Amino acid sequence: MSALAPSPLSAGVPSPAFIAPGESVPVAAEGSTASRPRAASLETGEESPVLVTGGAGFIGCNLADHFLTRGRRVRVFDNLCRPGVERNLAWLRARHGDRVQPRLGDVRDPHAVEAAVRGCGPVFHFAAQVAVTTSLSDPGADFDINARGTLNVLEAVRRSPRRHPLVYTSTNKVYGHLDDVALGVIGSRYEPVDPALRHGFDEDRPVSFHSPYGCSKGAADQYVLDYARTFGLPAVVFRMSCIYGPRQCGNEDQGWIAYFLRQALSGQPVTLFGDGRQVRDALHIDDLVDALSLALERIDRLAGRAFNLGGGPARTTSLLELMDLIRGLNDAPPAVEFAPWRAADQRYYVSDIRRFGAAAGWTPRVALPAGVARLHRWIKDNLPPLAAATSAAASANAR
Numbered sequence: 001m002s003a004l005a006p007s008p009l010s011a012g013v014p015s016p017a018f019i020a021p022g023e024s025v026p027v028a029a030e031g032s033t034a035s036r037p038r039a040a041s042l043e044t045g046e047e048s049p050v051l052v053t054g055g056a057g058f059i060g061c062n063l064a065d066h067f068l069t070r071g072r073r074v075r076v077f078d079n080l081c082r083p084g085v086e087r088n089l090a091w092l093r094a095r096h097g098d099r100v101q102p103r104l105g106d107v108r109d110p111h112a113v114e115a116a117v118r119g120c121g122p123v124f125h126f127a128a129q130v131a132v133t134t135s136l137s138d139p140g141a142d143f144d145i146n147a148r149g150t151l152n153v154l155e156a157v158r159r160s161p162r163r164h165p166l167v168y169t170s171t172n173k174v175y176g177h178l179d180d181v182a183l184g185v186i187g188s189r190y191e192p193v194d195p196a197l198r199h200g201f202d203e204d205r206p207v208s209f210h211s212p213y214g215c216s217k218g219a220a221d222q223y224v225l226d227y228a229r230t231f232g233l234p235a236v237v238f239r240m241s242c243i244y245g246p247r248q249c250g251n252e253d254q255g256w257i258a259y260f261l262r263q264a265l266s267g268q269p270v271t272l273f274g275d276g277r278q279v280r281d282a283l284h285i286d287d288l289v290d291a292l293s294l295a296l297e298r299i300d301r302l303a304g305r306a307f308n309l310g311g312g313p314a315r316t317t318s319l320l321e322l323m324d325l326i327r328g329l330n331d332a333p334p335a336v337e338f339a340p341w342r343a344a345d346q347r348y349y350v351s352d353i354r355r356f357g358a359a360a361g362w363t364p365r366v367a368l369p370a371g372v373a374r375l376h377r378w379i380k381d382n383l384p385p386l387a388a389a390t391s392a393a394a395s396a397n398a399r
């Protein structure tokens with residue numbers, strides 16, 4: 001039995017500083033044990049807080065709100081590095097008070113992660129470097145946060161005396177560029193020539209990591225599955241397509257539906273990389289929260305499996321089609337500019353969501369036009385328009 005050794009990767013990373021008045025942060029215990037028997041019963045009970053890493057982010061704060069609204073306590077572990085997410089944390093605190101337990105910390109710091117896991121129940125691991133573009137400019141940080149950070153979470157969970165259900169959010173980027181899929185152009189979108197793909201890509205598609213982001217998220221995805229296999233962790237992986245909805249701090253690098261809407265509402269042009277015919281399925285956050293919550297309820301049956309999750313074939317859009325939708329919602333039609341294709345941009349990706357649907361009894365409910373209209377309304381009511389200068393800077397950074 002050995003104490004957790006400090007990770008060289010955690011050098012220079014701030015220790016967890018916590019925060020909520022009246023709460024103390026336990027320090028990492030000396031002599032934390034290595035592998036433990038997995039005989040303990042699953043930690044799904046109401047009495048332990050749910051831990052959400054990246055809990056101030058878009059998906060994290062919406063899921064936290066879901067549990068808090070149902071009376072559970074939620075521990076939010078986040079380093080607040082994404083601009084704007086501090087507003088999400090303040091929103092949670094304003095709505096739910098002390099039942100929100102903020103932990104300001106970095107997933108690269110194993111001691112901070114272990115302290116966050118201690119005493120909690122289920123773990124939702126969302127904290128991540130989320131943009132392909134950023135991974136290209138700083139692959140090292142991308143790896144440390146996504147791959148090493150996930151290993152830190154897995155190790156903290158493995159060493160815990162409790163048996164924590166764990167849900168990890170991976171990405172469709174683990175399937176790579178999908179160059180082998182023959183595509184045709186139908187109107188304003190790409191469509192696969194093979195009719196067998198009408199349901200989208202299923203989980204039998206071989207993984208093929210492209211871009212540093214694809215590699216770091218893919219490595220984490222495989223580690224989670226392997227910790228389920230090798231150590232018996234009750235862990236499940238969601239390989240997600242585009243998720244959208246309120247409280248998303250969308251920018252040109254990630255969160256494109258929210259970003260397009262915000263640009264349009266700010267009277268700023270929207271830049272489409274490529275020809276705009278690339279197709280994605282998109283899932284509204286309310287449907288994702290249902291799926292995450294079902295995954296927790298059925299973790300015993302789902303553990304060790306990866307599921308593709310997105311809007312599926314009924315909720316797809318090309319970028320050009322999304323611009324048409326936005327034109328119908330916005331007072332002024334947004335200007336559209338085109339720029340060269342970006343590295344690792346899939347021309348067509350749609351999730352086959354039937355496997356999770358069958359395993360968990362889940363079906364998405366929010367149609368894409370209705371969900372986009374709701375997000376348009378939310379941004380209009382809640383976010384200030386972007387200044388032209390900010391928008392130009394964001395564009396410049398992304399290239």
Ligand SMILES: NC(=O)c1ccc[n+]([C@@H]2O[C@H](COP(=O)([O-])OP(=O)(O)OC[C@H]3O[C@@H](n4cnc5c(N)ncnc54)[C@H](O)[C@@H]3O)[C@@H](O)[C@H]2O)c1
Nearest residue numbers: 054057058059079080081082106107126127128169240243
């Ligand atoms: N939103 C999507 O469309 C989408 C699609 C596929 C996968 N995902 C995955 O879902 C998860 C959540 O995504 P999101 O859209 O909510 O992103 P987000 O950027 O809104 O949330 C991520 C949160 O993690 C925090 N964070 C980043 N680095 C951290 C670190 N080193 N330590 C601690 N906290 C850190 C950020 O401050 C942020 O609050 C991510 O793992 C992402 O890769 C999202």
